[in-house]
Amino acid sequence: MPTTAFSAHYSRELDVEQLGWLLSGDRPGDDQATVADLSQWAGWIRTDIRCSSCGKTGAQVVRPSKARGSQAVLRQAHFRFVDHQGGDGHHPFCEFYGNDTGEARQTDSLLNFGSEKSAETRAVRLLVCKGIETGLFNQATIRAMRQWFFDMKSESRFKVRATPEALAWARSLQRHPSYRRWTFHPAQAEMPAFDWQAAAKFQFTEENLALVELAKTVVHQDAEWKRAGLMAAKHFGQEVFNTAALQPYYEDTLTLCAFVAKNSGISFGKTSPDYYRFQGAPIPLLALCALMLFTSEWEMNTAIAKFARLLASAEPSDLSLGNMIGLNPFHDYAAWRLVILAAEVAERSLKGFDYQAQLTAIESDLRRQHAIWKSAG
Structure with a gap:
């Protein structure tokens, strides 16, 4: 579950928060960490956003989640890639292949999504x-x-x-x-x-x-x-x-x-x-x-x-x-x-x-x- 992906339209690698800024035109202050609701752009994201490693499309945005009754972050915003059958959308030799399962942790990737980083x-x-x-x-x-x-x-x-x-x-x-x-x-x-x-x-x-x-x-x-x-x-x-x-x-x-x-x-x-x-x-x-x-x-x-x-x-x-x-x-x-x-x-x-x-x-x-x-x- 990569935290960044490549946008063909914007010709740059972006995290979810940055993509939200560009699509919505609304940027919060530097001291805020806000991820916009990108559901209206879901179809566009699926065809435009590519895995930074293998180049496959089929991206979905997974929004961050917090523990009930607290501000503790359980999952950071990230991208998930799926194919047309709902299976893993990555190339079989991609390092993210087999990891887009919705689990809270991605081994040896940049972030442990089960902790706030x-x-x-x-x-x-x-x-x-x-x-x-x-x-x-x-x-x-x-x-x-x-x-x-x-x-x-x-x-x-x-x-x-x-x-x-x-x-x-x-x-x-x-x-x-x-x-x-x-x-x-x-x-x-x-x-x-x-x-x-x-x-x-x-x-x-x-x-x-x-x-x-x-x-x-x-x-x-x-x-x-x-x-x-x-x-x-x-x-x-x-x-x-x-x-x-x-x-x-x-x-x-x-x-x-x-x-x-x-x-x-x-x-x-x-x-x-x-x-x-x-x-x-x-x-x-x-x-x-x-x-x-x-x-x-x-x-x-x-x-x-x-x-x-x-x-x-x-x-x-x-x-x-x-x-x-x-x-x-x-x-x-x-x-x-x-x-x-x-x-x-x-x-x-x-x-x-x-x-x-x-x-x-x-x-x-x-x-x-x-x-x-x-x-x-």
Whole structure:
């Protein structure tokens, strides 16, 4: 459920509030957040408004909703795309495909519609409008970036082969403690409080070091592993976008995000910029930094210089120029990387995928070695 979409008539990407301003000609004050009733333009919206990712039409406006008896926002205004049969209107390879279900949450998109973040939307809208008005980029640039990302992912595909067992195995390997190395000798077990389980884990490291190191090349939080499992199950055996093709661009964008968050004087959330590489950057910031790098031909210092100009520029005179907060160019990047990683690890695993069973077997073997050593002594 994207929060912004592209208007062919206005030649710009708009959020629902901005579209309402343009259609009704009525703009509230800057301190208000009002979405006009657009039902009279429903037919026009269906044919004019396009998904910012896949370009499909069939848009409907979903108005915001608030909790009864309070001002708490349960759902932010957004667009929903449906086909003529009432089904999902997105391209099957679009990142929004399968998400236009009316649910309150859209995973890995820019906003959690179950919480109020419209202030964040307006903050990024302000920066985008400033950038357009000062000529740092324009709607054509934003649209070109969307197409560039879509084309790159379309040209690189892979077949989903990771099973739930393979994902669980890769996750266990990633979490396996391998920072200390230790070689077992039966004499060690003569200690009165010898830790057999720890010894088994040390031995597991020695026997599976290459696999453990491979699993640790892509580190993400539990939420991403859960998302990876859902996606692998949903698309098993199917060809999907190989988002790993975006890795160098994702790494550069994270680097710029961390720099901007540390040096812009703007708060982009509670997550420390030092943890962006592990927990991910705030999605609005990620999208804006990707745009800056795209317009700079992915040259870091050029993008930083443009960001400095953007932050120093005057307030825009027109807040309806556009908003690109509604699409994460690296949608589900982390989860797909884990799906690919799990398949790679599985191919190299010759003893199965049961982590605990292997530890148990190793411990039994160490105890056997100790018994033989002791009986021989």
